[in-house]
Amino acid sequence: MKQEIQEFLAFAVGDLPLPANTETLSGFIAWAQREHIMGQVAAVIDAEPGSKLSDICENAKLRSSYDRRMLTYETDRIKRALLGTGVEPILLKGSAYVAEHLFAGVGRRVSDIDILVEESDLEQVEALLKEAGWQPEATTENEYDQRYYRRWMHELPPLRHAVRRTIIDIHHRLLPRTSRLNPDHLEMIKEARAIEGEALRVLSPTDRFIHSAIHVFGDGAMETPARSFLELYYLYKDLSKAEGQALYARAIEVRSDGPVAAALWVLRQYFGLDIADEGQGLPSLRLRFLIRQLAENRRYRRLAEILLYIRSHYMRMPVRQLARHLWHKAIRRA
Amino acid sequence: MTVVIMKDLPEASVFNALSEKRLALKLGPFATRLNIGDELTQRFILDMYQEAQVEIGNELLCDFSMTVRPPNLYRRFFRKQIVPDPGFNFPAVPLPSALSPLALEMGLNLNVALQCFRFAIFHAGVVAKGSEALIISAKSGGGKSTLTAALMEDGFRLLSDEFAILDIQDATLKAYPRPVSLKNQAIDVVKAFAGSENVSATFTDTPKGNIAYRRIRASDVAAAGQPASASIILFPEFVEGAAPQITQIDLADAAMQLIASSPNYQVIGEPAFTALMVMLDGVQAFEIKYGNTEDSLEIVHDLLHREPS
Amino acid sequence: MTAGPNKEDWVWVSNPDHYLCRQVGDTSFVYNRLSGTTHIFNLVSKAMLDYLSAGPKSLRTIVTEFHMFLEVPAEECPRGVARRLFDELDDIGLVQRVGP
Known part of the structure; x- marks a missing residue:
């Protein structure tokens, strides 16, 4: 099964030509559709014009062109809302990949926009975005959630645009205050750079990879493992040789060595990348088990999903507080 | 296997292929892989889609996939229900299993409405x-x-x-x-001019009243x-x-x-x-x-x- | 709700590459390439878009001189109306600030 997934990922990034065996091809495409990576696959493979494969790719390209347009336009609107204030938000994740024309952003499915701003600018940014039509989501507008987010989380309660219905997450840290993992976002902000000609910034290439690893392995973005793995793969490929060599040291510096070790293990394990061990070693047996179950769609996938759900909460807050939080959520639903 | 008209195939092979997700419905610009274990829906397909082109095999490339299945294990046996599952997490409302063909038709509509961008x-x-x-x-x-x-x-x-x-x-x-979906009074109106042999059995007590389909x-x-x-x-x-x-x-x-x-x-x-x-x-x-x-x-x-x- | 802050001396322009326009009867269908949204414009909104596409202008100029582009007396297109037409274009992302 590991072999099949390695092969599928190699087709997906164009490392291997598509299989001549139509049964394997059909299995691969069904997998790519299920894993929501058909847009990325369509960007790298050549389908014979007029074939069903080309229909499927064409369909996926049109779908992902929407995500790309949406991200670019929403970024433009954020810039407009902050025009003249001198605040330069840092684009995170998909909006950064698209703004920087990275391969990691091509064909990638996204749902919301993430930006990072200095805590001192938070109030002004929130006020201006609200002025420009972004409003608190109905589900988190209640007092408990508002208080909860502001006190414990790494982002403001999500805002949804009244007309366009797009969601924006305004971060002031990379993980919740309560999280076991405590990445040094201030150090990463220090290394952030301006996008040429725009009042916007992005993380450095190294920190971009580190943040993606934090998101995948520290924040529970493992529901679509293939999508996460492709992202890590492309971001890693975008690092220069020197950046690649300095990556793990930087990860230690910004207190994110755990997730980065897991990400590098995945890249070696599933893409066969030749990454020297800079002391990162292997992720825990438990984490490797979870990743394998999910990525290879093994027998315990469902169990792994549940464990990961618990783990993502566990990573985010101490047990006593977790119990209180889940209790509150449960009561409110009842 | 090549594309054939469904009615030219032995019934048993269509039944098997439907249960084993090895049947692609090829209609107009779309190919849809069907995964149907429910017998009522299988019979509905054999009847209403008898003139449609299908392909049977393990090597199908399809635009969409459509599974009609019980919402959970429990509902497979007790107060049987069924949902259409278009291959992504669509929150479909379960229907009683006596209405399973409706779940198929609703599901095929969802495929086009939500997954087609060409x-x-x-x-x-x-x-x-x-x-x-x-x-x-x-x-x-x-x-x-x-x-x-x-x-x-x-x-x-x-x-x-x-x-x-x-x-x-x-x-x-x-x-x-x-198949054209007909509601309430339209069922008898259409039976009158299209011939009742061209209209499916009527499904009663659906969320939209009575429903039947024109073959x-x-x-x-x-x-x-x-x-x-x-x-x-x-x-x-x-x-x-x-x-x-x-x-x-x-x-x-x-x-x-x-x-x-x-x-x-x-x-x-x-x-x-x-x-x-x-x-x-x-x-x-x-x-x-x-x-x-x-x-x-x-x-x-x-x-x-x-x-x- | 506004798209964002604005000042009298800020200079704005519309870029014709950012949209497509098709006439259906008296109505203009304007497709915004940036947002992917199709907008329905009446004659006056369309005129504002043409006015801003012709070249950069300060917000002050836009509200005081748009009536001349329409070839009507100032009373028939008061500043408030011109400002509202501009804000509508700003809201849907069809104008860009190019100075100062």
């Missing part, structure tokens, strides 16, 4: 004579499906009773001639590859006992209503805009009101023979 989709019925197509816009209670079914018996070919499928390359309309026709399947261009957009309104009435409406208004009915226009973006604008060239739009099927057919005849204004 074509601009508008919520409307489409029929054509020669290459001239008539778009019948959907309005609840407007009688879209009854009018569509009536026109099928009146020398028109069916493109679809649910979707206007606009080719974004050449602005022609594509055919996807699935797909060999002629529509055979003609599905022929392009048709929009010539008239109709907004029908059925009013019991009303005198027939035709009102030409502003094409811009008609276009806005079509855009509002589309699940994917915004997603496709520029190609959908450009194709829609080309499609509208030379098209006229009308609101029509009628009290019975004969009147509605007469109105359509009048409109088709009217000189362009």
